[in-house]
Each structure stands twice: as structure tokens, then as C-alpha cells.
Amino acid sequence: MTQPGIDVTRSVGLALKRAVTSLRTAMDDVLRPLGLTVSQYACLEQLAQRPGLSAAALARLTFVTRQSAHTLLQGLEERGLLERSADPPSGRALPLQLTSTGAALLRSASTAVAAVETHMVSAIDANRVDQLLVDLDAFASALDQEAGPASGAQDELPQ
Amino acid sequence: MTQPGIDVTRSVGLALKRAVTSLRTAMDDVLRPLGLTVSQYACLEQLAQRPGLSAAALARLTFVTRQSAHTLLQGLEERGLLERSADPPSGRALPLQLTSTGAALLRSASTAVAAVETHMVSAIDANRVDQLLVDLDAFASALDQEAGPASGAQDELPQ
DNA sequence: TGCGTCATGTCAGCATTCTGACATACAGTG
DNA sequence: CACTGTATGTCAGAATGCTGACATGACGCA
Numbered sequence: 432m433t434q435p436g437i438d439v440t441r442s443v444g445l446a447l448k449r450a451v452t453s454l455r456t457a458m459d460d461v462l463r464p465l466g467l468t469v470s471q472y473a474c475l476e477q478l479a480q481r482p483g484l485s486a487a488a489l490a491r492l493t494f495v496t497r498q499s500a501h502t503l504l505q506g507l508e509e510r511g512l513l514e515r516s517a518d519p520p521s522g523r524a525l526p527l528q529l530t531s532t533g534a535a536l537l538r539s540a541s542t543a544v545a546a547v548e549t550h551m552v553s554a555i556d557a558n559r560v561d562q563l564l565v566d567l568d569a570f571a572s573a574l575d576q577e578a579g580p581a582s583g584a585q586d587e588l589p590q
Numbered sequence: 591m592t593q594p595g596i597d598v599t600r601s602v603g604l605a606l607k608r609a610v611t612s613l614r615t616a617m618d619d620v621l622r623p624l625g626l627t628v629s630q631y632a633c634l635e636q637l638a639q640r641p642g643l644s645a646a647a648l649a650r651l652t653f654v655t656r657q658s659a660h661t662l663l664q665g666l667e668e669r670g671l672l673e674r675s676a677d678p679p680s681g682r683a684l685p686l687q688l689t690s691t692g693a694a695l696l697r698s699a700s701t702a703v704a705a706v707e708t709h710m711v712s713a714i715d716a717n718r719v720d721q722l723l724v725d726l727d728a729f730a731s732a733l734d735q736e737a738g739p740a741s742g743a744q745d746e747l748p749q
Numbered sequence: 750t751g752c753g754t755c756a757t758g759t760c761a762g763c764a765t766t767c768t769g770a771c772a773t774a775c776a777g778t779g
Numbered sequence: 780c781a782c783t784g785t786a787t788g789t790c791a792g793a794a795t796g797c798t799g800a801c802a803t804g805a806c807g808c809a
Contacts, residue, residue, distance in 0.1 A: 443719065444613055444707050446726040451610045452653050453733035454603055470795085487757055494611050499796050501759065522805050523757045547733070548603050554732035555725045560602065566714045566722060567605040573713035574612035574706070629765085646787055658766050660789065681774050682787045 443570075454551060461543040465536060466510075470495070470503055472544065475537045478513060478529055485524035486515075512536060602729075613710060620702040624695060625669075629654070629662055631703065634696045637672060637688055644683035645674075671695060 458469050467475075473493045478484055484492070490500035504527070507513050512533030515525040529537065552560055617628050626634070632652045637643055643651070649659035663686070666672050671692030674684040688696065711719055 442707065443711055443723065443726075444617075444703075446723050446730075447606065447610050447613060448653065450726045450729040450733075451606050453730040454606060457733040458603075468795090485757075494607065496797065497757075498759080498798085502795085523803060525758080544603075548601065551729045551733055552602055554728040559721065559725060562718065563722065563725060564602065564605050566718060567602075567609045569713040570609040570710045571605075571612040574609075574616040574710055627765090644787075655767065656787075657768085657789080661765080678774080678787095681776095682772095683774095684788080 454547070457547045457551070458544055461547055462540060465540050465543070467536070467540055470499075471507060472537075472540050474500070474503060474507065475512065475529065475533060476541065478527055479534065479537055482528045483526040485526060487524065489527065507533070606729075613706070616706045616710075617703055620706055621699060624699050624702070626695070626699055629658075630666060631696075631699050633659070633662060633666065634671065634688065634692060635700065637686055638693065638696055641687045642685040644685060646683065648686065666692070 455469055458472070462469060462472055470493065474489060477489055477492045481492075486500050486504055487497045489504070490497040493500065495503075504513070504515075508515065511530055513527055513529050515527050517525075520526065555563070614628055617631070621628060621631055629652065633648060636648055636651045640651075645659050645663055646656040648663070649656040652659065654662075663672070663674075667674065670689055672686055672688050674686050676684075678684055714722070
């Protein structure tokens with residue numbers, strides 16, 4: 432029973448999972464009144480910061496497949512929160528952009544999500560936040576390089 | 591565009607998600623040759639450390655619903671990796687335990703997973719690991735209390 | 750010009766996990 | 780003993796995300 436080193440009480444992986452699960456639940460709770468899921472919010476947020484993104488590019492940024500992004504975007508488009516330019520400027524990629532309705536909804540969502548994140552972050556010493564970000568990023572980088580490219584999604588990010 | 595505070599480059603939530611996504615992918619990669627998913631591995635691991643657990647208790651420990659655990663356990667039982675005592679000692683709870691086959695497979699899985707986690711953790715200064723665990727735990731606790739009980743799963747953990 | 754490759758959008762099917770619901774078994778209370 | 784409450788196991792359906800596959804448009808190259 433004394434295996435290599437899976438002490439549950441000090442597994443970083445488990446601690447990460449717990450934190451993410453709690454965060455996701457909390458975000459779900461504040462986004463539900465707005466009729467958004469966490470994935471949908473992530474899409475809107477990215478789209479606001481990078482208008483004209485294609486669906487495939489958006490998928491990479493939100494760490495899902497472009498198929499998943501496709502169905503998700505369909506729902507958002509039907510609700511009038513975003514629109515896709517009818518004219519493909521270059522290849523097949525259709526630039527996406529928020530409608531004014533979508534932008535307004537995103538503002539509410541951003542405020543709510545920011546409150547959740549602020550509350551979470553306030554649970555630790557402010558001086559450690561920056562270091563924490565660096566460490567988490569180091570984790571992702573270490574794991575991604577190990578497994579070869581295309582770890583988070585099916586392609587590299589285009590930057 | 592200058593909203594409350596959703597600077598993507600320094601969002602703790604996003605950093606957490608990236609790290610967890612990368613970790614999950616890496617674990618999937620090493621567990622796939624063994625025919626296990628991350629969820630299945632988590633079940634086996636918990637079961638090895640706490641033999642006699644009921645399915646519902648296992649669900650709480652692995653942060654899923656007992657319905658999900660049920661279907662997952664069915665698969666593991668059919669593969670002969672675990673067995674449930676036919677006699678309910680008390681209520682309806684059927685104690686679960688690993689078979690020797692399951693224990694052997696878990697040993698391989700544990701070794702593989704430990705290697706992934708070790709590799710991830712080695713990306714940061716060893717002195718910060720303990721603090722990181724404390725901080726992540728503080729995140730989860732802060733979020734859980736906010737949203738009321740029953741955040742991670744549908745019930746509190748029985749400890 | 751024609752062909753191979755790649756990225757994208759899209760459809761279909763499958764897997765996983767969730768919510769909802771129901772039956773059962775025990776504990777507590779009258 | 781009967782009634783209520785709680786915990787568990789289990790089934791059914793829906794939601795979400797994945798893999799696989801295909802068609803299309805752009806680009807590089809002979």
C-alpha cells in the first residue's frame with residue numbers, strides 16, 4: 432500500500448482538481464441567472480477581446496474542439512448574441528463578432544465572474560498571486576512539452 | 591473594453607484551467623495504454639486507500655455524482671477490477687474492494703500517474719509546493735462556503 | 750494549369766456526466 | 780408498531796464534449 436507517491440492529502444493534481452471544480456461550480460451559479468454556461472461565457476469573453484476571430488481560432492483559445500465550439504456558437508448566434516460576417520474575407524473562416532446585445536450581456540457576466548474570481552483570490556495572500564500564476568503556467572508548459580504539441584486542443588495556438 | 595478585471599493574461603481562473611487541462615491530457619496519455627480513464631483511475635486509487643467504500647461514498651470522494659460513479663463502477667466490475675460484497679452489512683450500501691487484478695493494474699497506473707505529477711511539480715521550486723497546496727485549498731474552501739454546501743458533489747464529504 | 754496539403758466549417762455517432770425520479774433500507778419519533 | 784427522514788442503489792433522459800468523416804477554399808509546387 433506504500434506505492435510510489437500517491438499521498439492523496441498532498442497531491443497537487445487533486446488540489447488543482449478541487450480548486451477548479453469549486454471555481455466552475457461558483458461560476459455556473461453566477462452565470463445561470465444570465466442564461467450562460469461557463470463555456471459560453473468564455474467564448475463571449477474571448478470574442479470581445481479579439482473581434483473577428485474564426486470559430487476554429489476561438490476553439491483553440493477556449494481549449495475545446497472546433498466541433499464543440501461550432502454547436503456552442505450556433506446557440507449563441509440564434510440568441511442574437513453574436514453574428515458571423517457573411518463574406519469570408521479569405522479562406523473559409525467566417526469572422527465572428529459580438530452584437531450589441533451580446534456585448535451588454537457580457538458586461539454583466541464579466542462583472543459577476545470577476546467578483547467570483549476576486550473572492551477566490553482574496554482567500555490567499557495577495558503577494559503570492561503573481562507567483563501562483565507563474566507556477567501554474569510552469570505546470571502547463573511542462574506537461575504540454577512532454578506530451579508533444581496539441582495537448583490542450585487539437586492544434587497549437589496561433590501565436 | 592476596460593471591464594472590472596478580466597485581464598486574460600493574469601486570470602487565476604484561466605491559469606487553473608490551463609494547468610488542469612494539461613494535467614488531464616497528460617494523465618490520459620499515460621493511462622490509455624492501461625485501458626483506464628482518469629476517472630476510473632481515481633476510483634481505483636481511492637478504493638485501494640479505503641477498501642470497503644460504498645459507491646456513494648466513492649462518488650463524493652471523486653467529486654462526481656453517485657449516478658456517474660455507478661456507471662463507471664459497472665464497467666470496472668465487468669472487467670474484473672473490483673467486486674462488491676454481495677451481502678449489504680448494514681443499509682443498502684454495498685462495500686467495494688479491488689480484486690487482485692485491479693490492484694495489480696492500479697500499481698502500474700499509480701506509477702505512471704506519479705511520474706506525470708512529479709514531472710509537473712518539478713517545474714517549480716520545491717519550496718513552493720507546500721504553499722501552493724495550501725493556497726489551492728484556500729481557493730476551494732472560499733468558493734465552497736460562498737455557494738453554500740454541496741458544491742463539489744451533491745453532499746458533504748463524510749469527514 | 751493541375752495536384753497535394755492544410756485549415757476550416759459542418760454533419761453524424763459515441764462517450765461521459767449531469768438532473769430527475771423511484772424503490773429500498775435503516776434510524777428516529779410518536 | 781406506523782410514520783417521517785435520510786442515505787443508498789438504480790434506471791431513464793438530456794446536455795455537453797469528443798472522435799471520425801466529408802466538402803470546400805486557399806496555398807505551394809511541379
